[in-house]
Amino acid sequence: MKKESEHIVLKATDLSVGYQSKKQTHTVAKHINFELKKGELVGLIGANGIGKSTLLRTLTKTQQPLGGTIHINNQELTQINQLTLAKQLSLVLTENVSQTNLSVQELIALGRQPYTNWLGTLSATDIEKTAASLDVIQINELAQKKCFELSDGQLQKVMLARALAQDTDLIILDEPTTHLDLYHKVYILKLLQKLAKETHKTILFSTHEINVALSMCDKLIVMKQDKTHFGTPQELISNNAFDDLFPKDLVEFDADSSSFKIK
């Protein structure tokens, strides 16, 4: 068990991210270092425009890193082809899928695509895994509903179930709680916490819910203008990592209650 918990699923070494065009290179963030272990729930926080999405896009191979390396399961990201990567990393994005006339079950079954044949026929294992992820997220009653009939909260659970059905070691979520009310925000994060604990998946998500993330995540990646911190919430608080997260004119971090207060 000890060995398993020390297995590093995602590792970034001196990573710098940003955009490269023919004329110039625009670095958004640099010197990013972190190691995510098996079964850890990790939040990615930072102010708007600091480069959270750019970092996530780089980690998911949507764009190239400007420098440094990314390893998934000890293999360098650039060496992993798209299909192999699909079996190690699944995503929950902010893209709208409610335009689709698919049932929840069909949508979740799409998560099995990396494993299905050329026609996308579901094997017994695929059907089993689809049913299992419906169970884990507890959305069995939604199985036959159409995606466009769902509320934002339900849709987010379904997208999470789809990622789960993909059966990967690592799940990356881009702002999974953005459109949700407080109850559903906490609900989704509790669910992520449960998944990380029970299924030993490594889960990385970006969020603006700093207070909730502080109390629920195993570790946090905090992106700031000049430096990116990584550590447990306690370590980060004692290192004053949150003090200059935002400009200081409107909000300030209160270490005692470990939350942000409006001035």
Next chain:
Amino acid sequence: METPKSYTKIFIVLLIVLVVCFFLNICLGSVSIPFKDVVAAILEDNSTKSSWQHIIINYRIPKAVTALLVGSGLGISGLLMQTLFRNPLAGPYVLGLSSGASLGVAIVILGSSLFGGAFSAVLLTKWSLVIASSIGSFLVLLAVILVSIKVKDTMAILIIGLMFASVTAAIVNMLSYFSTAEQLQRYVFWSFGSLGNLSWNELLILSVIYLIGLILTIFSIKSLNALLLGDHYAKSLGLNIKKARFIIIVATSCLAGSITAFAGPIAFIGLAVPHLTKLIFDTSNHRILVPAVLFSGSILMLICDSIAQLPTSEYTLPINAVTSLVGAPVIIWLLMRKKKMFV
């Protein structure tokens, strides 16, 4: 997973309707032939009049088969475009594909005098029309795709498709200006669309290209379902987007290009059939939609052709007029009935 039972029922009904429509189509025409003689002619029973047999075997059956291929092929290419662009208004016609085909054919028919001599004789075979049309439509669609890689906004791609249509129309106008009346008439008649005039040999050529397009479509079913979730999700499912896109474009240009070459630029079927099918089957799953569109496209086209025949009269309407008259109200009705149109 897909509750196959309920779909099987609809497929059986559609199959029966298709067979009925096919026979109805063969029975109806300018010359009225009694039903039992139609059957006799098909069974090559020599008891029936030889002129009737000739009409049935060499004219009506090829035309009905053409309608089958045209309806299903255009329906499929419309479906492919709607999913690829994630836009319910996409179709081969909207993206300027048939304008490209028109340009190719216009260059061959109207421009043949410019090339002159023996070369023009080669250019005017039916083969050259197919090739010209396919190349024309493929080039336009490729241009649209190149633009679509640069531009992320789907609306912009549709407008660019319309712009391509304007440009090709302008070139066709210029070619028309320098053409003889006879050439011009030939081009105009081509642009009306026609399911007749196809010999069994030409039908064979159409079928081969159609089959290539269809096989590519079947190989694309899995990627089409992934693309429903958008490019990013599709990529995260291990899909090679560029390759999938390319196969879908080639399939569309095989189907729509060859059909446009042989039957002219037939309007609205490519747009109406996928929506009608999505309404009947109530799903976006392409494992169901692809076969379903094949059926409903064939049926709708056979019905349109039967109407165009103006049974018992000696006149025939241009097929394009009928498909527009049937197709446009269908789209309007769909929009009024449902608030949402699905991709």
